[in-house]
Amino acid sequence: MSHPALESPPKIGAGLVALMMLVGAAFWARKAYRIMHPSFPTRVVETNSYRAAYPATWEPIDTTDPRIGEKEVIFTNHRSLEENLEPWDRPRRHMILRDEATGYADLDGMVAAMLKDAEKPGAVGTWRLDNGVAARTWLEHPMMTDIPSTMRWTVFKGANGRYYSAAYSVPSDWRSRGRYESIFKSILGSMEFKTAGK
Amino acid sequence: MTRKALLLSAFFCAFIAAARAQQAAAPKDDVPGQVSQAFLVNLSPDQRGAAGQDATFGRMAAFMSSDQRYATRGGLIELEGGAKPAGLAEIARGYLALDFPEDAARIARLMEDGSKNKAGLLSRAAGAFHRAGKYKEAAETAAEAFRLDPSDKAAEAVAKLSERRFTKKDVPLLHAKPETPPVAALAAPRAAADPMAPGPKPSSVASRLLPRMETYHLPETKPPSFWSQLRMGLGSIWDVMNYKPTPEQTAGIKKLRDMLGSTQTGAGIVKELGGWEQIDKNVLFMYEKMPEDGTAAYVRPMTPWEQKKTGKQLVLAVNSEFLRTNPEIVLPVMGHELWHVADKVNGFGDAELSVASEHGAHLRQVYLFQEMENKLTPAQRKEYEKDHMWMYQKWVASLWEDHLTTRYATKQDYEDQYKGSKNLQYLAGLAYEDVYKRAVKDGTPQVLYHVSDLYANATAEPEVSEEGLLKEIKAEQDPAKRQSLQKLLDEVRQMRRRLFDADDAYRTRTGQTVS
Numbered sequence: 094m095s096h097p098a099l100e101s102p103p104k105i106g107a108g109l110v111a112l113m114m115l116v117g118a119a120f121w122a123r124k125a126y127r128i129m130h131p132s133f134p135t136r137v138v139e140t141n142s143y144r145a146a147y148p149a150t151w152e153p154i155d156t157t158d159p160r161i162g163e164k165e166v167i168f169t170n171h172r173s174l175e176e177n178l179e180p181w182d183r184p185r186r187h188m189i190l191r192d193e194a195t196g197y198a199d200l201d202g203m204v205a206a207m208l209k210d211a212e213k214p215g216a217v218g219t220w221r222l223d224n225g226v227a228a229r230t231w232l233e234h235p236m237m238t239d240i241p242s243t244m245r246w247t248v249f250k251g252a253n254g255r256y257y258s259a260a261y262s263v264p265s266d267w268r269s270r271g272r273y274e275s276i277f278k279s280i281l282g283s284m285e286f287k288t289a290g291k
Numbered sequence: 292m293t294r295k296a297l298l299l300s301a302f303f304c305a306f307i308a309a310a311r312a313q314q315a316a317a318p319k320d321d322v323p324g325q326v327s328q329a330f331l332v333n334l335s336p337d338q339r340g341a342a343g344q345d346a347t348f349g350r351m352a353a354f355m356s357s358d359q360r361y362a363t364r365g366g367l368i369e370l371e372g373g374a375k376p377a378g379l380a381e382i383a384r385g386y387l388a389l390d391f392p393e394d395a396a397r398i399a400r401l402m403e404d405g406s407k408n409k410a411g412l413l414s415r416a417a418g419a420f421h422r423a424g425k426y427k428e429a430a431e432t433a434a435e436a437f438r439l440d441p442s443d444k445a446a447e448a449v450a451k452l453s454e455r456r457f458t459k460k461d462v463p464l465l466h467a468k469p470e471t472p473p474v475a476a477l478a479a480p481r482a483a484a485d486p487m488a489p490g491p492k493p494s495s496v497a498s499r500l501l502p503r504m505e506t507y508h509l510p511e512t513k514p515p516s517f518w519s520q521l522r523m524g525l526g527s528i529w530d531v532m533n534y535k536p537t538p539e540q541t542a543g544i545k546k547l548r549d550m551l552g553s554t555q556t557g558a559g560i561v562k563e564l565g566g567w568e569q570i571d572k573n574v575l576f577m578y579e580k581m582p583e584d585g586t587a588a589y590v591r592p593m594t595p596w597e598q599k600k601t602g603k604q605l606v607l608a609v610n611s612e613f614l615r616t617n618p619e620i621v622l623p624v625m626g627h628e629l630w631h632v633a634d635k636v637n638g639f640g641d642a643e644l645s646v647a648s649e650h651g652a653h654l655r656q657v658y659l660f661q662e663m664e665n666k667l668t669p670a671q672r673k674e675y676e677k678d679h680m681w682m683y684q685k686w687v688a689s690l691w692e693d694h695l696t697t698r699y700a701t702k703q704d705y706e707d708q709y710k711g712s713k714n715l716q717y718l719a720g721l722a723y724e725d726v727y728k729r730a731v732k733d734g735t736p737q738v739l740y741h742v743s744d745l746y747a748n749a750t751a752e753p754e755v756s757e758e759g760l761l762k763e764i765k766a767e768q769d770p771a772k773r774q775s776l777q778k779l780l781d782e783v784r785q786m787r788r789r790l791f792d793a794d795d796a797y798r799t800r801t802g803q804t805v806s
Contacts, residue, residue, distance in 0.1 A: 134448035149445035150421065158350070160343070160701045160727065165720055172730035185744060189717055210711055212679060235679070235714040242745065244714055260717050 128181055129271030135283070138166060142192055142255050146283040148276065165191045168280055181269040188261040188277045193248075200250050204229045207248055207258060220247065223282025232263065245274070251286035326378075326385045329366030333359045341696070348388035353729040360389045371398070380408040387412070392419035396432050410440035417449045530579055531597045531606055540578040543614050547625050548576070550618055556658040556797070557622075560629050564636060574632055575601055579608040587613070587680075588624055590631040592640075605632055619667070620681050623659040627652040639786055643779060646754040647786045650739045654790065657691045657738070658797050660684045679712060686715050690738040692803065695726045702727070735794050755783055 135146035138154040140163040147154075147168050156163035169187045171178075197203040208214055212235035220228045228249035235244055243263040250256050261277050264270045330351040331339060338354040352360065367385050374382060379398050386394040392415075399412035417433035420426070433450035437443055536544070548567070551557030564570045575593075588609045598604060607628050613621045630652040634640065639648060664685075667675065675681045686709060689695070699705040702723040709715035722741060725731050731740040743754050760780040767773045798804045 134445065136445050149448040150418075153418075155347075155349075158347070160696075161724060162701060162703060164703070165706075167721065167724055172725065172728070187721060189720060207713065210713055212712075212714060233714065235712075244717070246713075258713075260713070 125268060125271075128179075128268050130275055131272055133276075138168075140166065140192065142253060142287055143251060143257075144285045144287070145190070145280055147280050163192075165189055168277070181264075181266065181272055184264070184269070186261070186264065186269075186273045188259055188280065190257060190259045190281070193256040193258050195255055197256050200227075200229060200248065200256070203248050203250075203256050203258075207246060211246075214246075220278065222249070222284075223279065224284055226251065226281075226284070228281065247281065249281075251284065253286040253288045255286070257284075325370050326367065326381045329363055329370065330385065330388075333363045333366065348385050352388040352390070355389075360391075364389055364391055364394065367394070376402055376406060376408070380412060383408075383412045383416075387415050387419060390419065392416040392425075392432075393428075395419070396428075404439060410436050410443060410446075413439065414443050414446040414449070417446060421449050527579060527591070527606065527608065528594060528597060530577065530608075531575065531593065532600055534575070534577060534601070536577065539614060540611070543578060544576045544609075546618055547609075547622060550622050551625060551629070551659075554622075554626075554659060554662045555800070556655060556662060557626055557629075559793075560626060560633055560655065563633050564629070570632070573603055573636065574605045574607050575603045577606065577608050578611040578614060580611045588628045590628050590635070592635070605635060607632060616680075617675065617678075619663045620675065620678055620684075622663055623656040623684055624680075626659040627656040630655045634786070639782055641779070641782065643755050644782060644786060646743060647783055647790075649742055651786065651790050651793075653687060653738065653742050654691070654735070654794055654797075656684060657688045660688050661801070664688075677711075682709065682712055682715055686718060687738060687741075689719075690722055690741055691735065693726075693735075693737055695723055695737075699723070735791065755779060757783060757787075 133148035133150070136149040136151075136153070137144055137146050138156065140156050145166075148170070152169045152171060154166055154168070155161070156166065167187055167189050169185060170182065171185055173185070193203070197206065204217060208217075208231075211231075212233050215232040217229050217231045220230050222228055226249045228247050230245060230247040233244045233246060235242065243265075245261055245263050247259045248256065259277070259281055261273070264273055326348070330348060334342065334351060334354060338351075342351050342354055352363075355363065364386065367382050367389075370382055371379070379402060383395040383398040386392070386398065395412055396416040399409050399416065402409040402412075413432050413436035417429045417436055420429035420432060430450050433446045433448075436446035437450055440446065552561055552567070561567060561570065588607070590605060590607050592605055593601065593603060597606070609621070609625065609628075613624075631648055634644070634648045634651065664672065676685070689708070692698075695705055699708075702720055705723045706716040706719045709719050718741075722737070725740065726737060731737050757780065760776055760783065764773055764776045764780065767776060
């Protein structure tokens, strides 16, 4: 018979610890997923050749200003560098979408032309966008500043026969990267192409 | 005066009075034109010219000072009385352009509920409240707009996001589907798998574990991985401990130093550091082979073993590939790095001051670039413009030179300056819109804004601002932490004062003052 003072304190079972760790990991993964797969109400930007949806809280885009033009549209989350936002939204992020007209024989020809001035490009892959368009995409590592930086270029041919290119700076932080790659890709995937006069 | 003359005068007065009464009673059909007029009368001739013909309200408002905005608001208030619904909507749009969402919402509420304008204006006012940080007003106005027009997704978004801000409640993520299926979706089937290839790992782990280096990155190079940074870090220590320069490297460093000393900007930095003799006591200049990671140059403090071995405090290393590059292209980079040395020697070596140090370094780089460019023949200039690093420096200098919207009629004109580099064209387009949309003013702040922007996107380095620090100091309860923040604020202020004083001096000396 043992004396109560000699008994060891109650032990937490290894199973319970594992369960707690699993629950913690699940919460962490859920939070990370929600950051990296955001869903926003959208507003629409319209040019002569396409319509595209982008987050409604982002800066409104005016395609009628002749000095800015509609050939190249810039999607920007905000322009301030000191917004009181979550860390992954605090830096401003932007994607350029350019209407490259019809001057290419095919998409591969366009990729070859765009790669001519590429700076350390990675392998060219294919993205299937939500609107069914097959886009070619690659990363570049240009000298944007005195620190390493990465640009993603994406090119595709719309259902109206016109070619488009899009580019954005890939965030270095993995959560921001997942979030903004998802948003920019969904903007491209929302594009509805217009034929002349429609 | 005769009776006939009196009668005529009486008729005339009665006519004038009747005409005025009729004018006052008549509905103000020309309110839209009057709104434009209210904007135009408050712009100076220069501002009108810059805004261009047929400028939108937003465009005109972008050129206005705070006083001008208030004066224009006064003009719009005068137009409100007796305006028809269409006129009221135009006035509200004017208020929105001037950034007075309170007035725009007030006007919108005067309109009938069935009016499409009402919902739209309230929605835009809500967005303006949200952007101004007035989340409660934004949530209320957006909710009102959403009640009137349930299809307004922007109002719904602002309502929920603003509510989240002011109630601090975590509302469910917003979900919305496009109203119509995308046209092209009908043309091609959706692929089952997404073949997006994983990109390079972020370097934040490396930057946390390794000693900090102020690095300058080569064009057309890959970002360094953790292992290449580790290899470079250890390799750098090894190189310093066993430093034996080749005659070619010794000659290369000497050439760069001589060229730097022969420029006014370079001589100024050398003087600030107490002359070459003093610099050599503290800094080891060396060429270093930097393995495929793209780093062009860096400054770092020495480890204690290195200090013991060399008797110096800092390393300024330049990529050995620069031995084969025109020195005119490398020189501004060398000046950039030497400015980091100046900051460290002057006690501004804190990691939190690194972006402020980058601002100073980039400005010195611009000055040196201009000095080099001015010495080139047209043929040399054409040749150098094939080099990506030269062109990047040219772009930074163009931001510093400012007046982009005056020098280039359209965004496309500015982008055309960088034909042959789509990545620089990308940056040029962004910069033009930033200036055009008044996100940043012309002049030095413009180039600093872009340096900050690039660092915010590509590094985890914090940028501290006076405004942010003042807020933090106000909120901090711990006296020790407050004191530390206050010290940081003093240092930021000193750095910025140094930066702007030097910039004013350079602009004055070279006749490139910002008007």
